[in-house]
Amino acid sequence: MLETKNIDFYYGSFHALKNIAMKIEDHTVTAFIGPSGCGKSTFLRLFNRMNDLIPSMRLTGECLIDGEDIYHKSVDVAKLRKRVGMVFQKPNPFPKTIFENVAYGLRVDGVNDGRFIARRVEESLQSAALWEEVKDKLKKSAFELSGGQQQRLCIARALAIAPSIILMDEPASALDPISTSKIEDLIHILKKDYTIVIVTHNMQQAARVSDKTGFFMLGELIEYDDTKKIFMNPEKEETQNYITGRFG
Amino acid sequence: MKHTEKELITLKEEVSEMWRLVLSQLEKVKQAFLNNDIELAREVASREKRVNSFELKIDSDCENYIALYNPVAIDLRLVLSLIKISITLERIADFADGIAKNIIDRGADPDGDLKEDLQIEIMFDAVIEMLSDSYVALDSENTRLSGKILAKDETVDEIYRNAIKILSDAIRDKKIDAENGLKTMLVMRKIERIGDHCSNIVEEIVFYIDAKVLKHSRNKTSPTLPKEGL
Numbered sequence: 001m002l003e004t005k006n007i008d009f010y011y012g013s014f015h016a017l018k019n020i021a022m023k024i025e026d027h028t029v030t031a032f033i034g035p036s037g038c039g040k041s042t043f044l045r046l047f048n049r050m051n052d053l054i055p056s057m058r059l060t061g062e063c064l065i066d067g068e069d070i071y072h073k074s075v076d077v078a079k080l081r082k083r084v085g086m087v088f089q090k091p092n093p094f095p096k097t098i099f100e101n102v103a104y105g106l107r108v109d110g111v112n113d114g115r116f117i118a119r120r121v122e123e124s125l126q127s128a129a130l131w132e133e134v135k136d137k138l139k140k141s142a143f144e145l146s147g148g149q150q151q152r153l154c155i156a157r158a159l160a161i162a163p164s165i166i167l168m169d170e171p172a173s174a175l176d177p178i179s180t181s182k183i184e185d186l187i188h189i190l191k192k193d194y195t196i197v198i199v200t201h202n203m204q205q206a207a208r209v210s211d212k213t214g215f216f217m218l219g220e221l222i223e224y225d226d227t228k229k230i231f232m233n234p235e236k237e238e239t240q241n242y243i244t245g246r247f248g
Numbered sequence: 249m250k251h252t253e254k255e256l257i258t259l260k261e262e263v264s265e266m267w268r269l270v271l272s273q274l275e276k277v278k279q280a281f282l283n284n285d286i287e288l289a290r291e292v293a294s295r296e297k298r299v300n301s302f303e304l305k306i307d308s309d310c311e312n313y314i315a316l317y318n319p320v321a322i323d324l325r326l327v328l329s330l331i332k333i334s335i336t337l338e339r340i341a342d343f344a345d346g347i348a349k350n351i352i353d354r355g356a357d358p359d360g361d362l363k364e365d366l367q368i369e370i371m372f373d374a375v376i377e378m379l380s381d382s383y384v385a386l387d388s389e390n391t392r393l394s395g396k397i398l399a400k401d402e403t404v405d406e407i408y409r410n411a412i413k414i415l416s417d418a419i420r421d422k423k424i425d426a427e428n429g430l431k432t433m434l435v436m437r438k439i440e441r442i443g444d445h446c447s448n449i450v451e452e453i454v455f456y457i458d459a460k461v462l463k464h465s466r467n468k469t470s471p472t473l474p475k476e477g478l
Contacts, residue, residue, distance in 0.1 A: 203320070231320045232321060232324065232325070233322075244319070244320060244323050245250055246253070
């Protein structure tokens, strides 16, 4: 389970997240929505410490995965990122073959067993619903794939290192509707084995794929509830104004 | 105002217009029945098609709104409610049409004293008030009236229950012939059903405004509603 307690986050003097408390159950899909700059991506990136790369960042509060504070000094960030995979807005395959893209994480992790790697690559591509499309061209460059295929390749790459949590930062915003639909179907399938947290600007997508939705505004978590509740009868007026398009 | 809000307002206005037409149908059929005015009854029957057209138009406009604008939350609840309300209004108009046809066929015509005993005018007034109050509730987006409207349905039901005894006694005592008595009962049954449909409309308005589902709930727990017997 993911849990945050009293999270405050600063970029220099900018207070980007304000006292966020949230619990995310295993094997659920949680969507974060909100206007640009509301802090939803910043919050997402807390869970694999991607924000550590920002020099001026400051964090207070607790961010727990299965009860363990991932910001404790004893935590190995590389190991954490093996547990918490990430998929970005724009597909970012490496300039390598399709096979090597998926195998990359395993090789970095020191795995040398070729048969094990081959099996894991196939499993990951199958889990990412890409195997049938690429099984005959594994040695081709990943750049030969379409945008939607590249994004599924990136998902396969994330799956290959066997994470338990997958963070997705607008994973379909650069894709056409058919590729978007494939990614959404994939999220439904992956939920069985992974906990998925997704940031999206597409509210219909949040409604379609997630079990729970968190609405952020100006660094605050305004409302967090079952997705059906949020989209049928939100508690807060700010949420209603945002999802009905009356915001601002 | 956003254009999606303007579209919603247009949808609401369409339903309001249909509502006013159905209210007018009810008022006219009441007058036609009480005064045995066949000409007025014919007018009601002839305007029935306009109500049907409204229903089709609102149905189609609501479908388009959902397809084009993907409404959520209160907007979605409003569109869903408007679809159901327009269907219900059409059914109410069907009952008014049925009563009008009954008048035209000279079916139900109890004499003045019996009409009074049966409280048909009170029954008509009650359902007309239910329909107009629910119009106000939607127009003002206020569910405070809902308790009053639903309580009125109790009155309508009670009049209907009493009518069974009054009419069977009148038939037995030959104050009214059996055919006339049965047809009068059918008219009252239609009015009673109109009351039920008005209650359904109120339930839709509560769903839209308060996001509460009262349908099929014996204990409708909204603070604005009576707690029992709904």
